[in-house]
Amino acid sequence: SWGYFIRSCPKASVVLSKEFHSFLLPIPPTASQRSMPLHSFPQRRLFTLLLLLSLTLPLGATRRTIHLSTLGLRAGTKENSTPLLRKILEGLQSKLEQGTDTLELLFSTGRYHLASEGAAEREYFISNHDHAGIRPIGLLLKGWRHVILRGEGSELLFEERMLPIVLDSCQGVELRGLTIDYTNPQISQLRLLRSDTTRGMLFSPEPWVKWQISPEGKFETYGANWQVTPDHGLAFDPKTRELCYRTSDVLLPNQDVRQLTRQEAKKYGVKGRQSGPILHAPHWRDAQLRDGTIFAARTGYRPQPAIFVSGCQDIRLHDITIHFAEGMGLLAQRSEDIHLERFSIELRPKGGRYFTTQADATHFVACRGQISVERCRFENMMDDALNVHGVYLKVVGREGKHTLLGRFMHEQSFGFPWADPGDSVRLVTSRDIQGLEGVFHVSAISSAEEKSLGGAREVRITFREELPADYTPERGISMENLTRTPRVLFARNLVRHNRARGILINTPRPVLIEENTFDHVSGSAILFSTDNNMWYESGQTREVTIRRNLFEDVLTSLYQFTSAVISIHPIIPDLGAQRQPFYGQGAGSIRILENTFRTFDTPLLHAISTDGILWRDNRIEPTRSYPKFHPNQKRFLFEGCRNIDIAPSDTIQ
Numbered sequence: 001s002w003g004y005f006i007r008s009c010p011k012a013s014v015v016l017s018k019e020f021h022s023f024l025l026p027i028p029p030t031a032s033q034r035s036m037p038l039h040s041f042p043q044r045r046l047f048t049l050l051l052l053l054s055l056t057l058p059l060g061a062t063r064r065t066i067h068l069s070t071l072g073l074r075a076g077t078k079e080n081s082t083p084l085l086r087k088i089l090e091g092l093q094s095k096l097e098q099g100t101d102t103l104e105l106l107f108s109t110g111r112y113h114l115a116s117e118g119a120a121e122r123e124y125f126i127s128n129h130d131h132a133g134i135r136p137i138g139l140l141l142k143g144w145r146h147v148i149l150r151g152e153g154s155e156l157l158f159e160e161r162m163l164p165i166v167l168d169s170c171q172g173v174e175l176r177g178l179t180i181d182y183t184n185p186q187i188s189q190l191r192l193l194r195s196d197t198t199r200g201m202l203f204s205p206e207p208w209v210k211w212q213i214s215p216e217g218k219f220e221t222y223g224a225n226w227q228v229t230p231d232h233g234l235a236f237d238p239k240t241r242e243l244c245y246r247t248s249d250v251l252l253p254n255q256d257v258r259q260l261t262r263q264e265a266k267k268y269g270v271k272g273r274q275s276g277p278i279l280h281a282p283h284w285r286d287a288q289l290r291d292g293t294i295f296a297a298r299t300g301y302r303p304q305p306a307i308f309v310s311g312c313q314d315i316r317l318h319d320i321t322i323h324f325a326e327g328m329g330l331l332a333q334r335s336e337d338i339h340l341e342r343f344s345i346e347l348r349p350k351g352g353r354y355f356t357t358q359a360d361a362t363h364f365v366a367c368r369g370q371i372s373v374e375r376c377r378f379e380n381m382m383d384d385a386l387n388v389h390g391v392y393l394k395v396v397g398r399e400g401k402h403t404l405l406g407r408f409m410h411e412q413s414f415g416f417p418w419a420d421p422g423d424s425v426r427l428v429t430s431r432d433i434q435g436l437e438g439v440f441h442v443s444a445i446s447s448a449e450e451k452s453l454g455g456a457r458e459v460r461i462t463f464r465e466e467l468p469a470d471y472t473p474e475r476g477i478s479m480e481n482l483t484r485t486p487r488v489l490f491a492r493n494l495v496r497h498n499r500a501r502g503i504l505i506n507t508p509r510p511v512l513i514e515e516n517t518f519d520h521v522s523g524s525a526i527l528f529s530t531d532n533n534m535w536y537e538s539g540q541t542r543e544v545t546i547r548r549n550l551f552e553d554v555l556t557s558l559y560q561f562t563s564a565v566i567s568i569h570p571i572i573p574d575l576g577a578q579r580q581p582f583y584g585q586g587a588g589s590i591r592i593l594e595n596t597f598r599t600f601d602t603p604l605l606h607a608i609s610t611d612g613i614l615w616r617d618n619r620i621e622p623t624r625s626y627p628k629f630h631p632n633q634k635r636f637l638f639e640g641c642r643n644i645d646i647a648p649s650d651t652i653q
Helices: 002-008 018-024 043-056 082-091 093-098 262-267
Strands: 063-067 102-106 111-114 120-123 134-142 145-158 163-168 171-182 188-196 200-205 211-213 219-223 226-228 232-236 258-260 278-281 294-298 307-310 313-322 330-333 336-345 362-365 368-374 377-379 386-391 393-399 403-407 424-429 440-447 458-463 477-481 486-491 494-496 503-505 511-514 517-519 526-528 544-547 550-552 566-568 590-593 596-599 605-608 610-616 619-622 636-639 642-646
Touching (some): 258 262, 386 477, 386 486, 610 636
Parallel strands (some): 102 145, 111 145, 134 163, 362 386, 368 486, 386 503, 486 511, 503 526, 544 590
Antiparallel strands (some): 232 294, 403 458
């Protein structure tokens, strides 16, 4: 328990010297010490250890365990566990907020059904999600300090559209050993029976899909508190569960749909016995879709993640499995020091689904400190495994010498506190993505609208320092919060069979990507892409190490900014106007070392506006898995770059 306390205590209260670290390191015992009883150890060392522990730990701190079963929570029933779980957590709230002890809450192993009836309800402005107003929440963890919530392998099975878990303003909290899934996902899985480019598509929904045909002739799916009309989707190979080669996002013309009889289906060429319903979409004609393809039909709506972390510090998510979420698997915003280990977004081992999350597996916005993602599995998502970035505020007004008005520009990112007093901010141009002179410190931030800061689209920010006279909206500039930028470690993970990209990272602080496997990712495996014009996602990539990773037949389709296996692609409308590259910080600052590229196509690295790329000891192993197709047929492509160091002898075929 001591290690847990030391990690969880406020940073100012624990300072461990080099001598203390050396003291804790294991020292090989001498032959005489191996048989020495405890009381014979040097009293001075034992006294020193006790003294140090007494100084670094809260007085009277202990670890206490509460078994939730003793409070009436039972696994294995189909009753709605939400009201009782809410009552238990609210009854323990005062203990959960104290933080003087480490409190363990233990589930009894098993399955728990949760529905929206009796749930806590809150309004949160969750970045990179559609704003859904007040949401029902399965587990609301607010203000917890030094708490371990152990699922012991339990599954939380959600019956309706709701937000499973929220961590709000928590410190030193660990979630461990939980699985999250839904009984009726909003993505509808279809089996394509007959793909006819003349007469349309014949398909059958999987047995668990609740569907209907609307009076307007549209195929709809529904649940207790939701209804969806899919308009596009993804095509999966029925044998490998990989995304089909060169399919990208597939449109679903959803009109004039009707159910056929068995005799009608035979006339359309459906062979064999079909146990499920057969539907005909006459306007859905797509030559790239073959008979037998599995199609995940969807919309772009993403109301909430499976786990939402906001305003937290020192959060650990270990041994967590998520099988579905209608948004991200994890969305963390304005938080510090988040550690994921064996946090998996994956298919059920014996399940029939081909998809997991509606969007990214993990997503971090305006965070700081350290983000660590290790030994995780991310598969079959509708978007990236990892996305890290800040948020640009477009300057839309100026008031006096010290104050700017900034606006959240993207519809899915607004309403959360963008900065705190004391945060460091700089200004960045939109046309050529250049940082302007000066770093300014926030003295006050408020809503510029007739509402509170929570939910605001425009904010008023006052700085301690005087702003240059030409820092005005007419110049086309945005504000970037430099304080809320994290270090990133992404190591020993598996990313496979997902849409769009493997990982997308934008931060000026050090990034280490090592010993991962990127297997049949349909777009680029690694992307860096700051954008101050459309997504308004900030982060000037400066120092990156990419080493000892395996890239296995990635880039099988085309998506936004996926121009090579590794794509360093800031969005710069006027690259020619740049005075200096935006990414990197000189020779060797972007290091790509000792990786293996097993690839059927040509492009390995595309970089734009980057200063300092080092390519060494990377192995290229050509495959014949698919025909080459990418419009970029250059192994290395550089635009507006300098200090590029690629030794041909280090590329081994």
